[in-house]
Amino acid sequence: MQTHLVNEARHAGERLHHFHGGLRLRHNKKISCQVPVEKTPLAIRYFVPLRQQTGREAEPLVRTGQSVMKGDPVGRFPQLGGGYLHAPTSGRVTAIARHPNSHPSGEEGLCVVLKPDGLDRWGPLEPLTDWEGTDPGLLRQKIRDAGIVGLGGAVFPTGVKVGEASERGIHTLILNGAECEPYISCDEMLMREQPDTIIHGARILQRAIGAERTVIAIEDQMGAVNASLTGAIKRSGAAGIEIVKVTTIYPEGGEKQLVQVLTGLEIPAGGRPTDLGLLCQNVATATAVARAVSEGKPLIERIVTVTGNGIRKPRNLLAQIGTPIANLVDQCGGYAPGAARLVLGGPMMGYALASDSNPVIKAANCILVLTEDDIRPPQPEMPCIRCGECARVCPAMLLPQQLNWSIRNGLWDETTDLGLAECIECGCCDFVCPSHIPLVEWFRFGKSELQILNAERQQAETARMRFEARESRLENLKLERKQRIAQKKRALGDANEKQEKIAAAIERARAGKGGEN
Amino acid sequence: MSRQFETAGAPHFPPQTTVSRVMLQVLLALIPAIAAHVWFFGTGILFQILLATGFAVGFEALMLRSRNKPVRPFLGDLSAVLTAVLFALCIPPLAPWWISLTGMLFAIVVAKHLYGGLGHNLFNPAMAGYVVVLISFPQAMTAWLPPASIAPHALGVADTLAVILGGQLPSGLSWDAITGATALDSIKTSVASGQMISEARESEIFGDFGGLGWEWIANWYAVGGVWLLWRRIISWHVPFTMIGTVLLLGLIAWLSDPGSNPSPLQHVFSGALIIGAFFIATDPVSGCTSTRGRLIFGAGVGIITLVIRRWGGYPDGVAFAVLLMNMAAPLIDRYTRPRVFGR
Numbered sequence: 001m002q003t004h005l006v007n008e009a010r011h012a013g014e015r016l017h018h019f020h021g022g023l024r025l026r027h028n029k030k031i032s033c034q035v036p037v038e039k040t041p042l043a044i045r046y047f048v049p050l051r052q053q054t055g056r057e058a059e060p061l062v063r064t065g066q067s068v069m070k071g072d073p074v075g076r077f078p079q080l081g082g083g084y085l086h087a088p089t090s091g092r093v094t095a096i097a098r099h100p101n102s103h104p105s106g107e108e109g110l111c112v113v114l115k116p117d118g119l120d121r122w123g124p125l126e127p128l129t130d131w132e133g134t135d136p137g138l139l140r141q142k143i144r145d146a147g148i149v150g151l152g153g154a155v156f157p158t159g160v161k162v163g164e165a166s167e168r169g170i171h172t173l174i175l176n177g178a179e180c181e182p183y184i185s186c187d188e189m190l191m192r193e194q195p196d197t198i199i200h201g202a203r204i205l206q207r208a209i210g211a212e213r214t215v216i217a218i219e220d221q222m223g224a225v226n227a228s229l230t231g232a233i234k235r236s237g238a239a240g241i242e243i244v245k246v247t248t249i250y251p252e253g254g255e256k257q258l259v260q261v262l263t264g265l266e267i268p269a270g271g272r273p274t275d276l277g278l279l280c281q282n283v284a285t286a287t288a289v290a291r292a293v294s295e296g297k298p299l300i301e302r303i304v305t306v307t308g309n310g311i312r313k314p315r316n317l318l319a320q321i322g323t324p325i326a327n328l329v330d331q332c333g334g335y336a337p338g339a340a341r342l343v344l345g346g347p348m349m350g351y352a353l354a355s356d357s358n359p360v361i362k363a364a365n366c367i368l369v370l371t372e373d374d375i376r377p378p379q380p381e382m383p384c385i386r387c388g389e390c391a392r393v394c395p396a397m398l399l400p401q402q403l404n405w406s407i408r409n410g411l412w413d414e415t416t417d418l419g420l421a422e423c424i425e426c427g428c429c430d431f432v433c434p435s436h437i438p439l440v441e442w443f444r445f446g447k448s449e450l451q452i453l454n455a456e457r458q459q460a461e462t463a464r465m466r467f468e469a470r471e472s473r474l475e476n477l478k479l480e481r482k483q484r485i486a487q488k489k490r491a492l493g494d495a496n497e498k499q500e501k502i503a504a505a506i507e508r509a510r511a512g513k514g515g516e517n
Numbered sequence: 518m519s520r521q522f523e524t525a526g527a528p529h530f531p532p533q534t535t536v537s538r539v540m541l542q543v544l545l546a547l548i549p550a551i552a553a554h555v556w557f558f559g560t561g562i563l564f565q566i567l568l569a570t571g572f573a574v575g576f577e578a579l580m581l582r583s584r585n586k587p588v589r590p591f592l593g594d595l596s597a598v599l600t601a602v603l604f605a606l607c608i609p610p611l612a613p614w615w616i617s618l619t620g621m622l623f624a625i626v627v628a629k630h631l632y633g634g635l636g637h638n639l640f641n642p643a644m645a646g647y648v649v650v651l652i653s654f655p656q657a658m659t660a661w662l663p664p665a666s667i668a669p670h671a672l673g674v675a676d677t678l679a680v681i682l683g684g685q686l687p688s689g690l691s692w693d694a695i696t697g698a699t700a701l702d703s704i705k706t707s708v709a710s711g712q713m714i715s716e717a718r719e720s721e722i723f724g725d726f727g728g729l730g731w732e733w734i735a736n737w738y739a740v741g742g743v744w745l746l747w748r749r750i751i752s753w754h755v756p757f758t759m760i761g762t763v764l765l766l767g768l769i770a771w772l773s774d775p776g777s778n779p780s781p782l783q784h785v786f787s788g789a790l791i792i793g794a795f796f797i798a799t800d801p802v803s804g805c806t807s808t809r810g811r812l813i814f815g816a817g818v819g820i821i822t823l824v825i826r827r828w829g830g831y832p833d834g835v836a837f838a839v840l841l842m843n844m845a846a847p848l849i850d851r852y853t854r855p856r857v858f859g860r
Contacts (some may be wrong), residue, residue, distance in 0.1 A: 256858065354524050355519050357519035382536045422860075427528040
């Protein structure tokens with residue numbers, strides 16, 4: 001269907017292109033890159049939220065009081081091709097209870113509460129020693145069972161993604177190392193410190209999806225990263241892995257924007273990179289894949305940037321999923337005076353948490369603590385003056401100002417027409433709005449309203465179809481009955497006719513006889 | 518033990534700009550032209566600005582209160598002040614005080630608040646107010662002054678104030694003695710009477726391109742406008758197509774019949790074209806928002822201005838052109854929507 005696009009996408013990274021809009025933001029990344037990544041010590045309690053992905057809660061696989069080894073599965077997601085949650089350390093499950101769970105909604109959710117035994121013992125691990133000789137299907141299975149999700153922030157299950165990709169036919173794997181949000185440096189530190197693991201993961205992923213080559217996209221300002229990755233590629237001896245430096249313009253690390261920068265192509269509305277024969281994975285996801293396949297270890301830890309002016313000693317930490325955020329802050333010297341806001345994620349798309357008792361989750365690339373000066377009191381919202389700045393910076397080429405109008409007035413068809421579904425919630429429009437309208441909040445609201453509306457429409461449509469089917473079935477029944485009656489009548493009529501004929505013949509015979517007599 | 522925090526929506530940044538800061542920068546960009554105005558035509562403009570601002574702020578406060586809106590933040594947005602200053606820059610410097618009163622009454626009460634207030638007005642309030650007084654009080658609105666360098670009777674500050682507030686001319690002077698035709702007026706009358714434009718241009722009220730004095734004020738408007746472009750307060754689209762259309766069509770007309778058509782530069786540097794291109798047609802609320810829409814909007818204002826100047830009943834047509842294009846703006850926006858990503 002779009003073979004020419006797929007072929008064009010084969011040249012990904014050969015030439016760099018632009019995307020519409022975007023912002024040049026102050027990076028503020030250096031402050032957290034001064035010291036190497038540190039491991040967090042064992043916590044007193046771990047809280048592994050059963051609700052990690054955007055979907056439903058996982059079903060717990062453990063009972064209260066049960067002992068678990070590090071890496072044992074503790075929860076399984078019912079949908080999206082399964083996917084597991086694993087114990088971050090060995091110990092005893094003390095409860096499965098409601099607790100703050102770092103969910104954007106701010107509500108509490110069920111968490112597996114784990115009390116470590118201090119031994120930090122792994123359960124039995126099953127590494128694949130010969131991944132190059134392993135069936136790609138088995139590699140994908142391994143990725144799924146390790147509970148790996150996209151670690152760039154979207155946390156879509158990697159197992160599902162590679163499964164779909166392998167069916168679609170992928171020529172190029174894109175490893176996303178362009179973390180465009182200010183402050184976040186976890187990917188940069190990972191690429192500096194563990195380039196070999198990343199390259200190893202890239203090769204496994206490439207085999208798992210059947211891609212011919214890999215393009216690693218990094219930001220042009222990441223000097224040390226280029227050298228370390230280049231060295232790792234050389235050491236691995238792998239062919240077909242290239243590094244491409246992209247310009248640092250927020251949000252060039254967004255999947256759609258990165259694909260556009262590398263290929264000049266737009267992913268069709270409602271589509272995925274797979275439509276162009278591409279698969280995007282975060283560099284941290286590649287490391288998780290390498291660990292899962294070659295060490296047999298599930299995803300139970302990730303690098304988290306702990307930073308901001310509200311943190312005394314900003315740095316990157318290798319933290320277990322389920323560690324309370326307060327522990328991470330303590331390890332970074334605690335809060336600086338004036339700490340006023342706790343953000344999970346970056347300043348553009350991250351969400352504020354109400355308490356540092358929330359745990360580290362798989363999506364937690366950054367714990368950002370901002371001071372009063374960084375945020376300042378919220379300004380009153382003013383009416384839109386239609387200045388159009390929002391449209392100028394929108395990477396999805398939308399008209400945020402008109403979307404705002406149509407959503408607030410409940411004009412849902414208009415909202416759909418204006419392309420709300422293509423909004424990536426990057427927050428550029430919010431950033432530049434002189435009237436301080438919380439545009440992205442309205443867009444999220446609009447999306448959920450549209451989802452409900454579409455579900456209702458779908459239901460109505462199903463009901464209508466069911467009704468029509470019933471009507472036509474009844475109609476058919478009626479028709480059939482009529483036909484049957486008519487047939488019977490005809491049959492009856494035939495019988496009468498026969499009898500009449502017989503009677504007439506008898507009559508004739510009698511008459512004949514009589515005549516003869 | 519755990520620490521609690523206030524939550525708020527992303528992005529977690531201090532506000533980058535505000536509506537009042539936008540309006541303030543537009544006001545600042547007008548200062549050089551206002552200074553030039555004082556230089557050429559005396560202090561009348563300053564009193565007009567003060568009067569109009571006073572009335573505008575008064576009406577704005579009144580309307581905000583009666584609409585149950587918070588008064589302070591909305592007065593602080595400076596939009597009413599900007600409307601008043603733009604209006605004052607369009608009326609003759611010696612216009613009586615009730616011109617401002619009427620103009621601001623219509624601009625702020627009718628054109629702005631009856632349409633829903635800031636951000637909801639269909640028409641540019643300053644132009645709506647200006648057109649109302651232009652049509653209602655033609656005599657007072659044509660009392661333009663000649664530049665100081667050629668004025669036989671320049672008025673002092675006290676005299677200016679007396680004229681504006683009391684309608685009292687200094688003894689021994691008549692209106693005819695202190696006022697005069699503008700360059701566009703004299704072009705209109707000369708063409709109507711069958712004169713060649715080159716003959717009309719021999720009058721001392723003409724400068725190098727446009728009207729004497731006026732062309733320099735236009736230059737300073739352009740400087741302010743370019744500063745706004747650099748500050749990204751306005752986009753280049755409207756000024757570019759508006760001035761470009763006037764230059765192009767004016768050039769064609771001039772080349773085809775230089776006797777009855779002024780030169781394109783004369784068009785650009787007379788009347789309200791430059792202030793219109795940078796400060797009035799760029800009003801985001803009443804203009805187009807899409808890029809292509811803005812190009813069309815600017816071109817439309819340029820074309821209508823030329824048509825009114827050539828064939829209409831008024832010497833200048835920028836205000837009418839802006840209002841007419843304001844009406845078309847929603848439709849233009851609808852048909853010039855940018856393509857959505859991936860569609």
